[in-house]
Amino acid sequence: MSLLKPGHRGCAGCCDALAGKFMLDALGEDVIVVSPTGCLEVFTTPYPESAWGVPWVHSLFENAAAVASGVEAALKALGKKNNTKVVAIGGDGATLDIGLQAISGAFERGHDITYICVDNEAYMNTGIQRSGATPLYASTTTSPAGKVSIGNPQHKKNMPAIMAAHGSPYVATASIAYAPDMMKKVKKASQVKGPTYVHVHAPCCTGWKFEGSKTIEVGRLAVETAMWPMYEMENGEITGVRKIKNRKPVEEYLKVQGRFKHLFTMEGRTEDIKKIQAIADWNAKHFGLE
Amino acid sequence: MRKNMVVVEGSYAVAHAVKVCRPNVISAYPITPQTHIVEDLAQFAADGDINCEYMNVESEFSAISALIGASTAGARTYSSTTSQGLALMHEALFNASGMRLPIVMTVVNRALSAPINIWNDQQDSISQRDTGWIQLYAEDVQESADMTPQIYKLAEDEDVLLPAMACMDGFILSHVYEPVILLEQSLTDEFLPAYNPEFVLDTKNPMSFGAFADPSTYTEFRYKQEKAMGVALKKIEEIANEFRDIYGRYYGGLIDGYVLDDAQIVIVAMGSIIGTIKDTIDELRKEGESVGLLKVRSFRPFPTDAIRKALKNARVVITLDKNISIGKNEGALCTEVKACLHNTDNRVPVIGFMLGHGGRDIPIHMIKKIINKAKLVEKGIFVESEFADLREDLA
Amino acid sequence: MKLVIKTVVKPGSTRANKTGAWRSFMPVFDHKLCSKCGICAIYCPEGIVNKLENGYFEPDYEYCKGCGICANECPKKAIVMVLEGK
Numbered sequence: 001m002s003l004l005k006p007g008h009r010g011c012a013g014c015c016d017a018l019a020g021k022f023m024l025d026a027l028g029e030d031v032i033v034v035s036p037t038g039c040l041e042v043f044t045t046p047y048p049e050s051a052w053g054v055p056w057v058h059s060l061f062e063n064a065a066a067v068a069s070g071v072e073a074a075l076k077a078l079g080k081k082n083n084t085k086v087v088a089i090g091g092d093g094a095t096l097d098i099g100l101q102a103i104s105g106a107f108e109r110g111h112d113i114t115y116i117c118v119d120n121e122a123y124m125n126t127g128i129q130r131s132g133a134t135p136l137y138a139s140t141t142t143s144p145a146g147k148v149s150i151g152n153p154q155h156k157k158n159m160p161a162i163m164a165a166h167g168s169p170y171v172a173t174a175s176i177a178y179a180p181d182m183m184k185k186v187k188k189a190s191q192v193k194g195p196t197y198v199h200v201h202a203p204c205c206t207g208w209k210f211e212g213s214k215t216i217e218v219g220r221l222a223v224e225t226a227m228w229p230m231y232e233m234e235n236g237e238i239t240g241v242r243k244i245k246n247r248k249p250v251e252e253y254l255k256v257q258g259r260f261k262h263l264f265t266m267e268g269r270t271e272d273i274k275k276i277q278a279i280a281d282w283n284a285k286h287f288g289l290e
Numbered sequence: 291m292r293k294n295m296v297v298v299e300g301s302y303a304v305a306h307a308v309k310v311c312r313p314n315v316i317s318a319y320p321i322t323p324q325t326h327i328v329e330d331l332a333q334f335a336a337d338g339d340i341n342c343e344y345m346n347v348e349s350e351f352s353a354i355s356a357l358i359g360a361s362t363a364g365a366r367t368y369s370s371t372t373s374q375g376l377a378l379m380h381e382a383l384f385n386a387s388g389m390r391l392p393i394v395m396t397v398v399n400r401a402l403s404a405p406i407n408i409w410n411d412q413q414d415s416i417s418q419r420d421t422g423w424i425q426l427y428a429e430d431v432q433e434s435a436d437m438t439p440q441i442y443k444l445a446e447d448e449d450v451l452l453p454a455m456a457c458m459d460g461f462i463l464s465h466v467y468e469p470v471i472l473l474e475q476s477l478t479d480e481f482l483p484a485y486n487p488e489f490v491l492d493t494k495n496p497m498s499f500g501a502f503a504d505p506s507t508y509t510e511f512r513y514k515q516e517k518a519m520g521v522a523l524k525k526i527e528e529i530a531n532e533f534r535d536i537y538g539r540y541y542g543g544l545i546d547g548y549v550l551d552d553a554q555i556v557i558v559a560m561g562s563i564i565g566t567i568k569d570t571i572d573e574l575r576k577e578g579e580s581v582g583l584l585k586v587r588s589f590r591p592f593p594t595d596a597i598r599k600a601l602k603n604a605r606v607v608i609t610l611d612k613n614i615s616i617g618k619n620e621g622a623l624c625t626e627v628k629a630c631l632h633n634t635d636n637r638v639p640v641i642g643f644m645l646g647h648g649g650r651d652i653p654i655h656m657i658k659k660i661i662n663k664a665k666l667v668e669k670g671i672f673v674e675s676e677f678a679d680l681r682e683d684l685a
Numbered sequence: 686m687k688l689v690i691k692t693v694v695k696p697g698s699t700r701a702n703k704t705g706a707w708r709s710f711m712p713v714f715d716h717k718l719c720s721k722c723g724i725c726a727i728y729c730p731e732g733i734v735n736k737l738e739n740g741y742f743e744p745d746y747e748y749c750k751g752c753g754i755c756a757n758e759c760p761k762k763a764i765v766m767v768l769e770g771k
Binding site for chain 3: 001002004005006007008009010011012013014015017018021044045046047048049050051052053054179211212213214215216217
């Protein structure tokens with residue numbers, strides 16, 4: 001049975017629960033997990049209950065990497081480090097936005113920790129507000145589509161590149177829709193000495209507005225359209241890429257999600273979809289996905 | 291000067307005291323006037339004189355956050371900060387206390403910006419009053435050093451388990467060179483037991499820490515913190531006495547008095563200003579004035595009963611505050627001393643003076659002026675609370 | 686329930702919360718169509734699709750929230766979602 005136990009309060013079809021489960025399936029029992037504030041933290045630990053079958057700690061929203069680095073330092077100081085891996089798992093808001101500085105500091109210091117970002121592309125725990133990971137033109141509650149708005153005006157921040165720039169020995173992107181691949185990458189990240197990073201794409205049925213049964217299907221479409229490129233970087237160099245056969249047009253990914261509905265219902269949005277297609281095209285070319 | 295005394299900087303005395311407490315994890319981010327403490331600790335680490343993980347973090351927020359992680363994993367932890375750094379930690383201070391982590395921090399008291407100012411007052415730690423941290427205030431360098439093992443013992447007590455600030459006035463104590471006795475390792479090992487918490491992050495016993503509490507459980511977390519502060523009230527006295535038995539030095543427990551018992555006018559204060567007040571009192575006593583001192587050593591937990599007893603014979607109470615609650619026109623000691631007397635029969639007037647902000651000097655003649663002003667209450671002229679040291683050319 | 690100091694919580698204790706009550710649709714597993722690939726178990730967000738001794742899979746209905754991922758992902762269409770109470 002999974003080390004992430006049932007009875008948690010995640011939505012039916014929750015992407016975070018899957019990410020947490022895959023992470024623990026990959027890492028086993030010799031791990032200490034640190035969570036920043038977010039859906040995964042809240043729905044797994046309503047006092048006096050916990051879904052975690054491994055030691056787990058939550059402190060605040062923006063400090064998971066600092067907490068993880070302190071846990072690692074303590075294990076070393078107490079002679080208890082051995083093979084125990086300290087892993088932080090946080091959402092995109094906790095990672096790309098409010099927690100970025102603490103992550104930067106922890107990676108610069110070179111702690112033997114793995115940081116996993118579960119990226120569902122908005123602040124879901126507070127009600128689907130945009131984050132630095134929200135993609136172009138996605139409608140969120142703070143970047144809504146409207147008469148003079150086509151949704152989120154910014155591009156998604158390239159967090160894996162920022163982490164690679166820190167000199168991390170292992171940076172990878174993964175998706176909950178490709179469980180064996182994600183587990184392989186998480187395991188590898190935990191085995192590489194030093195601060196390693198795995199950025200996991202995680203479609204949120206509640207926030208992206210699709211049926212909970214489609215969580216994996218939507219995740220697959222992100223990869224098949226090259227909206228979510230999957231690759232590994234070792235010491236700053238791309239060393240592995242998941243190739244795509246018969247790349248699909250981005251419309252197939254966008255049209256199944258309510259957050260992009262306005263691109264198909266509002267007049268004259270064809271040009272905007274082309275801009276999104278250009279992102280996928282750049283991904284395909286830059287990472288050599290085809 | 292006693293035989294085993296050495297002349298060192300206040301920061302060194304404290305860093306040395308930290309060293310003999312054998313912390314496992316130290317996190318540090320530099321800020322004036324705390325820097326010398328973390329520099330001295332870094333040198334101890336560089337020389338192999340201290341067996342710990344020394345973490346150079348990228349902000350005070352991560353300094354306290356790293357210690358939250360380290361303490362949850364079972365480490366004895368230490369950091370030091372001041373002013374803006376302490377303010378930046380604010381959110382995490384609540385967290386450390388709510389998670390019942392006995393993190394120890396030396397706060398080298400300094401004014402807050404704006405205007406930016408690096409000198410001493412106590413606005414920084416006073417502003418963190420309600421975060422659930424124990425706060426003790428030291429009078430001199432020796433007490434600042436001696437407070438370190440005492441506060442570890444207090445914070446780590448299994449019935450307390452609260453984080454604690456040992457507060458020392460910036461520059462006045464941190465940068466002064468004084469003859470002190472550096473804490474002996476052997477005595478400290480005898481005084482301060484190893485930290486062995488019941489629950490830690492442990493793969494063999496995988497507990498969860500920092501859960502989410504809804505309205506049905508949240509209140510009891512706060513209640514337990516308050517109860518723990520109540521336990522700390524008793525333990526502070528006990529620990530001060532134990533310290534005296536082992537090291538031979540004593541500074542009071544929750545409070546201390548100086549020619550207090552028969553004093554008609556009592557000055558209440560905390561921190562390095564105590565020394566100046568004692569000198570002032572010595573002069574005034576020679577002139578026949580009945581003035582005494584109540585030193586508040588523990589601000590959190592607040593020693594309500596001890597202060598009530600200590601002030602029972604006073605005819606005028608003067609509070610001196612190096613802080614202000616802007617909009618109340620009072621410092622924290624003034625407000626709290628008044629509050630602790632309110633539901634008693636003691637209707638002694640409490641007169642508050644705010645002074646020493648941003649490092650402004652507090653000479654003896656100013657304290658005499660304050661006392662003279664306070665004495666007017668006996669002639670029916672009542673001063674509620676005011677700044678004692680305003681420059682008329684600027685005000 | 687006495688509040689434990691340090692806000693410590695026991696591992697796996699959410700199991701006290703039977704989330705099966707959330708369900709509107711229940712997945713029904715048809716072993717005749719099943720190829721025993723186990724994808725249903727892998728992608729269950731609750732981690733409650735269990736392998737039986739005979740190699741087939743069944744969800745634990747005490748916890749199944751009825752999200753339908755298992756039915757959507759089953760390559761053999763061996764799982765169908767049925768309205769509760771029908």
